[in-house]
Amino acid sequence: MDQTDAFFTQTVVGAPFTALMGRRRVPGKSGAEGLSVDLATGEPRLSRVWQEWVVLSHACDPVGVPRLRPGKIRRVLERHALWLAVLGLASLLASAVAWGVMQWT
Amino acid sequence: MDMKLPQDTLTIDPIAMNVVNRVAAGSRLDGDLQFDGGLLVQGEISGQIRVNGRLIVWKGGIVRGTVRVQGDLYLFGQLGAADASAQDTQLECVGMAYVAQTGVSTGTLMAKRLQLYEGADLRGPFKTLKLGGNLPVLHDVQSQQPLRAPGSRP
Numbered sequence: 001m002d003q004t005d006a007f008f009t010q011t012v013v014g015a016p017f018t019a020l021m022g023r024r025r026v027p028g029k030s031g032a033e034g035l036s037v038d039l040a041t042g043e044p045r046l047s048r049v050w051q052e053w054v055v056l057s058h059a060c061d062p063v064g065v066p067r068l069r070p071g072k073i074r075r076v077l078e079r080h081a082l083w084l085a086v087l088g089l090a091s092l093l094a095s096a097v098a099w100g101v102m103q104w105t
Numbered sequence: 106m107d108m109k110l111p112q113d114t115l116t117i118d119p120i121a122m123n124v125v126n127r128v129a130a131g132s133r134l135d136g137d138l139q140f141d142g143g144l145l146v147q148g149e150i151s152g153q154i155r156v157n158g159r160l161i162v163w164k165g166g167i168v169r170g171t172v173r174v175q176g177d178l179y180l181f182g183q184l185g186a187a188d189a190s191a192q193d194t195q196l197e198c199v200g201m202a203y204v205a206q207t208g209v210s211t212g213t214l215m216a217k218r219l220q221l222y223e224g225a226d227l228r229g230p231f232k233t234l235k236l237g238g239n240l241p242v243l244h245d246v247q248s249q250q251p252l253r254a255p256g257s258r259p
Binding site for chain 1: 116122
């Protein structure tokens with residue numbers, strides 16, 4: 001797909017968006033899930049459960065495959081990430097200033 | 106202890122998923138239709154439909170008739186009319202069929218694999234598509250393009 005096609009696709013169909021699928025209806029599965037080994041290539045990789053929680057970037061996810069919705073705490077953290085970063089930097093700066101003042105006095 | 110499973114989300118990226126066609130909400134298409142690339146249905150579509158890509162039936166979207174999907178199916182809307190029989194709508198999906206919590210199917214759904222979500226309303230039958238019957242035929246894949254030897258100029 002060239003740039004023109006991509007432009008018209010985005011104009012006509014729309015920008016990327018995320019839809020909620022719901023809870024999976026799955027048969028009971030074993031609780032432990034660690035590494036899974038690809039039987040064809042022998043390559044070990046993190047299983048799906050770990051992928052959802054450990055991997056922060058989903059840029060390399062396969063296209064069109066649903067993934068687990070992040071938990072409530074993670075969603076809140078991601079939504080307020082900028083403010084949390086500002087707060088952290090401000091705290092660091094305040095601590096440095098306070099330490100400097102203490103050294104000076 | 107009864108732990109609730111977390112929910113799934115799907116990121117629909119029209120460019121990455123090659124969903125280049127859309128039937129907007131309020132639109133209605135009927136007849137012998139063929140779509141090259143994926144299709145997003147927010148309106149109503151019926152007849153003999155062939156989608157050479159993914160089919161996404163959005164909430165409020167309705168698909169009726171005989172449908173063949175050459176990719177995955179994502180059902181958030183409705184497959185088949187509300188009061189119709191299962192024979193009125195038949196959908197054949199070569200890939201995986203995802204029926205989301207808002208999805209309703211009254212037609213016959215045939216797919217290689219099925220993923221159901223809680224709340225999905227599957228009223229019609231589901232049949233597993235056997236691999237042998239859906240192997241692509243050469244003239245089916247390259248019907249518009251003449252065959253060329255590798256390295257030859259067009």
